[in-house]
Amino acid sequence: MAVKKKLAVFKFASCDGCQLSILDLEDELLTLAQEITIANFAEASRAVLDGPYDLTLIEGSITTPHDFARIRELRDMSKFLVTIGACATAGGIQALRNFADVSEYTRLVYARPDYVETLHKSTPIAEHVPVDFELRGCPVNKHQLLEVISAFIADRKPNISSDSVCVECKRRGTVCIMVAKGTPCLGPLTHSGCNALCPTYDRGCFGCYGPQDNSSPAALTQYWQELGTDPQVMFRLLRNFNPATEPFRSESEKWAPKTPEQ
Amino acid sequence: MGTENTRTIAVDYLARVEGEGALYVKVRGDHVVDVELRIFEPPRFFEAFLRGRSWLEAPDIAARICGICPVAYQMSAVHAMERIAGVEVGGHLRELRRLLYCGEWIESHVLHIFLLHAPDFLGYPDAMQMAADHKSIVEKGLELKKHGNAIVNLLGGREVHPINVKVGGFYKLPDQYSMRELEDQIKRARDLALDTVRWTSSLEFPGLEIDHELVCNGKAGEYPMNEGRIVSSAGLDIAVDSYDENFIEEQVEHSNALQSRVKGRGAYLTGPLARFNLNFELLHEPVKQAAREAGVVASRNPFQSIVIRALEVFYACEEALRILRDYDAGLPPAVDVDARAGTGYACTEAPRGILYQRFSTDAQGQVTDAKIVPPTSQNQLAIEQDLGALVPQHLDKTDDELTHLCEQAIRNYDPCISCATHFLKLELDRGPADA
Structure with a gap:
C-alpha cells in the first residue's frame, strides 16, 4: 500500500x-x-x-x-x-x-x-x-x-461547480423569489456551493459564497431598483461576508450612504 | 526540565479546543506561582462593525463569531432585538427556537464529549485514533452528533451558520412530514444519549472540588435555554438588563483577553455544571433518574462535566421530542416586528455557558451600540483557578502527564476561544520551556 x-x-x-x-x-x-x-x-x-x-x-x-x-x-x-x-x-x-x-x-x-x-x-x-x-x-x-x-x-482535480446560486436554484426547481415575491436576492452574482439554500427557505440569497466569476452586478442592482429596494439594503447585501472581493466591493461603493459609515 | 525545584508547564498551542490558545503554569516547590491561559486569537471587531448595520442583520452577523455555537449567537441577538421592539415571541415560535437550541446543544455537546474530551480520559491524542480500539463508541458518538445536526439542518437550513432564524421568528417552517421523520431520528438519539450518560459515568475522574460561584439562567419554570433571570449559587438573582451592573470585564496584564468577574466577588463558572446544579429540579424525571444512577447529582467536579453534558444531551432529546410531538406546520413562521429606538438585552444558554448581548438601535433600526460577552471569556478565571488547585495535587507526575492533565482540565470547560469577540493578541514572552 x-x-x-x-x-x-x-x-x-x-x-x-x-x-x-x-x-x-x-x-x-x-x-x-x-x-x-x-x-x-x-x-x-x-x-x-x-x-x-x-x-x-x-x-x-x-x-x-x-x-x-x-x-x-x-x-x-x-x-x-x-x-x-x-x-x-x-x-x-x-x-x-x-x-x-x-x-x-x-x-x-x-x-x-x-x-x-x-x-x-x-x-x-x-x-x-x-x-x-x-x-x-x-x-x-x-x-x-x-x-x-x-x-x-486520488490525484485529480476537484469537481466543484463554478455556477452561480441562480443556476443552482433553477436546477433545484425553486420558484424565483425575486420574480415571484419581489425579494431582493444576490443569487445571480453569488458563487454556487450552498445548493441555493436561502430561496428554498423563502429568503433572498445574501452572498455567503462570494461573487461568481463573470457576474454583472450593475444589471442586478438595476433590477433591485426596479423592485423598489432601499439603496441601504442593497449596500448591506453587497457588503457582508465577502465585502472586500470584486465586484462586490466596487458595486457596494455605488450604493454607500452619503455620510461614510459601515 | 527546570532548575532545582522549579517546574514549568507550557503548551504553546492547545489542541482539541475551538480557537487559538496556550497554557503556561509555573511551579516553585509545591506552589503554583503563575497560571496563565493565554488566548492569541486575532481580534475581529464584531462589536465595532455591527454599528451602522440593520437590526435585522444582527443574527446573521453575530453568528459568524462562532462556527461551533452559531445558534446561541442568533438566539441572544433576536431576543435582544425583540426586547427593543417590545415584542414577545411566544407560542409555537418560542417552542421552535427551543427546539433549535436543543439541536445545537446536542451537536456541540456530543462533539465535545466524543471528539474532544473522551480521548483525554482514555489516553488517545484524538477520536480517530481512539476509534482504532473503541470503534463502536466513536461511531455511536458520531451518529448522535448527526441527529443533533439534523435538527439544526432542518429548522435552521444548515448546521454551521443557519439561515432560517430572523427577528420575529423564522423565514419558513419545515413541512409536517420532515418534522415527523426528524422525530423518529430523535427517538433513536434519545437512546444513544442515555447510553452516553452511562458510558461517560464509567470513566475515571481526577478529583477536583472547587467552590466556584455558579452562574446561569434560572427561575424560568423550565431548564434554561433562551430566557430567565441570571442567578448564581452565591445568591445573585437579577434581570438580564442588570447584567452590566453586576458583571465587569477587565483587561488584565497577565492575561491577553478580557476576563469577566462578578462585581465584588470575582471568578465564576458558567455552563453545564452551573445549569445542572441550579436547575436540577427542572429536568425531566428520566434525566434526573439517569443523573442519580450516574452518581453526579450535585457534583462540583469540573472533570465530571462530561457526564453533565451527556445528561443535557439526554434532556435536549426529551425536550426536542416533546416539541416535535406538538408541531403544526400550518402556523405562521414569524410575527411582525417594527424598528424603534432603544436598548435591548438578552442572555441565553450557549452550550458552554451564558452568552450576553446588548444592542442599542435608532428609530430606523440601525445599530448604534453593541456589546457581546461570550461564555469562554466568563470562564477564563475559573479555568485558571482550577489549574492552580489541580497542579499541586499531582506534582509526582511526569511533565508529560501533568501537561496532559492540565489540558484535560481546560477542556472540562469546552472553551470556545474563537467566540471571543474581545480576545486579542498580545506580544507574549513565551520563554524557553525550562525558563
Missing part, C-alpha cells in the same frame, strides 16, 4: 466553522482518517507530525503581523495549499475593517488599545502566497470540502 498522504489544517482569523465541517462529516470521518494521515489539526488532535505536508487546509484571513509571517512558513512546508471558506478566500466579514478606521475600532472594543496588535486590513491568503485551490463559503459546504480532500487523495 502506498504511503498515506499527510493532511494539515491551520487556522487564522476565523470562527472555526469551516474546519468544524470536517468533524461534521459524521458518516465519512473515520474512513477519511484511514485514507489520509491527519498530521496537524489542532482542533481535532493533540498529535502533531512535522511538515512538510502534502495537503494543507487554511481557514481564516490574515489580520496580524505574526500571521503574515506564519502563512509564508506554511506555504513553504506544503505541497498543496487550499483555502477553505470566505475568510481565507476573501478576507471574510472581518474585512469590513478595510473600509473603516481600525484604530477607532480598536478603541471601541478594547479598554487598552495599545495591547492590540492588528493590521489595518483583513486579507485573503492568496494576497500573500500562491494558493492551489480556493473553496468558498461562509461556511464551506462540507460535501464540497470532502470532494476537495478526496480529489487530492
Whole structure:
C-alpha cells in the first residue's frame, strides 16, 4: 500500500466553522482518517507530525503581523495549499475593517488599545502566497470540502461547480423569489456551493459564497431598483461576508450612504 | 526540565479546543506561582462593525463569531432585538427556537464529549485514533452528533451558520412530514444519549472540588435555554438588563483577553455544571433518574462535566421530542416586528455557558451600540483557578502527564476561544520551556 498522504489544517482569523465541517462529516470521518494521515489539526488532535505536508487546509484571513509571517512558513512546508471558506478566500466579514478606521475600532472594543496588535486590513491568503485551490463559503459546504480532500487523495482535480446560486436554484426547481415575491436576492452574482439554500427557505440569497466569476452586478442592482429596494439594503447585501472581493466591493461603493459609515 | 525545584508547564498551542490558545503554569516547590491561559486569537471587531448595520442583520452577523455555537449567537441577538421592539415571541415560535437550541446543544455537546474530551480520559491524542480500539463508541458518538445536526439542518437550513432564524421568528417552517421523520431520528438519539450518560459515568475522574460561584439562567419554570433571570449559587438573582451592573470585564496584564468577574466577588463558572446544579429540579424525571444512577447529582467536579453534558444531551432529546410531538406546520413562521429606538438585552444558554448581548438601535433600526460577552471569556478565571488547585495535587507526575492533565482540565470547560469577540493578541514572552 502506498504511503498515506499527510493532511494539515491551520487556522487564522476565523470562527472555526469551516474546519468544524470536517468533524461534521459524521458518516465519512473515520474512513477519511484511514485514507489520509491527519498530521496537524489542532482542533481535532493533540498529535502533531512535522511538515512538510502534502495537503494543507487554511481557514481564516490574515489580520496580524505574526500571521503574515506564519502563512509564508506554511506555504513553504506544503505541497498543496487550499483555502477553505470566505475568510481565507476573501478576507471574510472581518474585512469590513478595510473600509473603516481600525484604530477607532480598536478603541471601541478594547479598554487598552495599545495591547492590540492588528493590521489595518483583513486579507485573503492568496494576497500573500500562491494558493492551489480556493473553496468558498461562509461556511464551506462540507460535501464540497470532502470532494476537495478526496480529489487530492486520488490525484485529480476537484469537481466543484463554478455556477452561480441562480443556476443552482433553477436546477433545484425553486420558484424565483425575486420574480415571484419581489425579494431582493444576490443569487445571480453569488458563487454556487450552498445548493441555493436561502430561496428554498423563502429568503433572498445574501452572498455567503462570494461573487461568481463573470457576474454583472450593475444589471442586478438595476433590477433591485426596479423592485423598489432601499439603496441601504442593497449596500448591506453587497457588503457582508465577502465585502472586500470584486465586484462586490466596487458595486457596494455605488450604493454607500452619503455620510461614510459601515 | 527546570532548575532545582522549579517546574514549568507550557503548551504553546492547545489542541482539541475551538480557537487559538496556550497554557503556561509555573511551579516553585509545591506552589503554583503563575497560571496563565493565554488566548492569541486575532481580534475581529464584531462589536465595532455591527454599528451602522440593520437590526435585522444582527443574527446573521453575530453568528459568524462562532462556527461551533452559531445558534446561541442568533438566539441572544433576536431576543435582544425583540426586547427593543417590545415584542414577545411566544407560542409555537418560542417552542421552535427551543427546539433549535436543543439541536445545537446536542451537536456541540456530543462533539465535545466524543471528539474532544473522551480521548483525554482514555489516553488517545484524538477520536480517530481512539476509534482504532473503541470503534463502536466513536461511531455511536458520531451518529448522535448527526441527529443533533439534523435538527439544526432542518429548522435552521444548515448546521454551521443557519439561515432560517430572523427577528420575529423564522423565514419558513419545515413541512409536517420532515418534522415527523426528524422525530423518529430523535427517538433513536434519545437512546444513544442515555447510553452516553452511562458510558461517560464509567470513566475515571481526577478529583477536583472547587467552590466556584455558579452562574446561569434560572427561575424560568423550565431548564434554561433562551430566557430567565441570571442567578448564581452565591445568591445573585437579577434581570438580564442588570447584567452590566453586576458583571465587569477587565483587561488584565497577565492575561491577553478580557476576563469577566462578578462585581465584588470575582471568578465564576458558567455552563453545564452551573445549569445542572441550579436547575436540577427542572429536568425531566428520566434525566434526573439517569443523573442519580450516574452518581453526579450535585457534583462540583469540573472533570465530571462530561457526564453533565451527556445528561443535557439526554434532556435536549426529551425536550426536542416533546416539541416535535406538538408541531403544526400550518402556523405562521414569524410575527411582525417594527424598528424603534432603544436598548435591548438578552442572555441565553450557549452550550458552554451564558452568552450576553446588548444592542442599542435608532428609530430606523440601525445599530448604534453593541456589546457581546461570550461564555469562554466568563470562564477564563475559573479555568485558571482550577489549574492552580489541580497542579499541586499531582506534582509526582511526569511533565508529560501533568501537561496532559492540565489540558484535560481546560477542556472540562469546552472553551470556545474563537467566540471571543474581545480576545486579542498580545506580544507574549513565551520563554524557553525550562525558563
